Amino acid sequence: AQRVxxxxxxxxxxxxxxxxxxxxxxxxxxPELFWYVQYSRxxxxxxxxxxxxxxxxGFTADLxxxxxxxxxxxxxxxxxxxxxxxxxxxxxxxxxxxxxxTRLTVIP
Amino acid sequence: EPEVTQTPSHQVTQMGxxxxxxxxxxxxxxxxxxxxxxxxxKVEFLVSFYNNEISEKSEIFDDQFSVERPDGSNFTLKxxxxxxxxxxxxxxxxxxxxxxxxxxxxxxxTRLTVL
Numbered sequence: 001a002q003r004v005x006x007x008x009x010x011x012x013x014x015x016x017x018x019x020x021x022x023x024x025x026x027x028x029x030x031p032e033l034f035w036y037v038q039y040s041r042x043x044x045x046x047x048x049x050x051x052x053x054x055x056x057x058g059f060t061a062d063l064x065x066x067x068x069x070x071x072x073x074x075x076x077x078x079x080x081x082x083x084x085x086x087x088x089x090x091x092x093x094x095x096x097x098x099x100x101x102t103r104l105t106v107i108p
Numbered sequence: 109e110p111e112v113t114q115t116p117s118h119q120v121t122q123m124g125x126x127x128x129x130x131x132x133x134x135x136x137x138x139x140x141x142x143x144x145x146x147x148x149x150k151v152e153f154l155v156s157f158y159n160n161e162i163s164e165k166s167e168i169f170d171d172q173f174s175v176e177r178p179d180g181s182n183f184t185l186k187x188x189x190x191x192x193x194x195x196x197x198x199x200x201x202x203x204x205x206x207x208x209x210x211x212x213x214x215x216x217x218t219r220l221t222v223l
Contacts, residue, residue, distance in 0.1 A: 032210065043112075044151070044199065044214040086151065090210055093164035094203065095141060098151040 002027045004089050006099035013077045014107045021072040021102045023061075023087030032090040033070040035061055036098075039083045047072075047085070057081070077106045110134045112215035114200050120221045121190055129185045129218045131200030139203040140183045141212060142175065144168070144196040151199065157183065190222045 003026040013019045025031055035047040048056045050063040050070060061072045070087060087099040113132045121127050133140050142154040156163040157175055174186045183202075187194055197219050201212040 034211075036214075043216045046211050046213075049211070091153075091164075093156055094139065094210060095153040095156050095164055095166075096143070096151075096212060097153065098143075100150040 002089055002091055002097045004087050004097055004099035006085075006087055006102050008102045009100065010103050010105070012105045012107055015079055016076050019074050019077045019081070019104065019106075021085050021087075021104065023070045023072065023099060025068050025070060025087075025089050027068075027089055029092065031063070031065075033061075033063060034088045034090065034096070035059070035070075035072050036086045036088055037083050038086070044086070077104075079106050079108055082106045112200055112202055112213050114198075114215035114218050116218060117216065118219045118221070120223065123192055123222055124189050127187050127190055127220060129187075129198050129200075129220070131183045131185070131202075131215055132181055133183055133200065133202030134204075134213055135181070136204060137202035137213070138205045139163075139212075140175075140177070141201040141203070142185045143199040143201065143214075145199065145217075146193075146196045154185070187220075190220075192222050195220055195222045 005024045033050045036044045037047045038044050059074045063070050082105050084101050084103050086101045088096040115130045140157040143151050145151045153166050155165040155169045172188045176184050197217045199217045200215040203212045
């Protein structure tokens, strides 16, 4: 069965500090992983996906199949990064399985 | 930029009543989804819909739930007889056909409160 684990419900960092939001997954097939972000009073929106290996808003995430992880990282956090972050795994029928989310607060 | 829209933004109903949640997906998208998020919990997949039929559904999506695309633009989720535990935020999402991207675009959600 597929599962996504985000161990931290809350994470606070100071502006300019590095940030890492952890995500671990369990999936029997070849995983396709995403990070979605939800800013205050806005809808869920895609931040990045592992297959495109891109950096969006300074965030990167590398799929580590050995550790079954897809941690989200940014070297220097900004206040506007404060949001709810969800790691998600795409299942066989292209439906998404979400983690419980991490609320990131960047302290000025 | 086109967006998924959902109505109403908030629905309050009595236990046992039927509710219909409405979604207008992005116009050229072919795959449609409903998810829900109970307060304080994770977003959970309910059902996916393609080519006018259900592709997959979760254990949550029991006989009380149904989906429909009645007119080629709307995508609805009906709950026949609501229970207290159906209170949640319901998100609609849509996805285009194929390509590299499997990105699902989400609506703003409908908050359902069952009293």
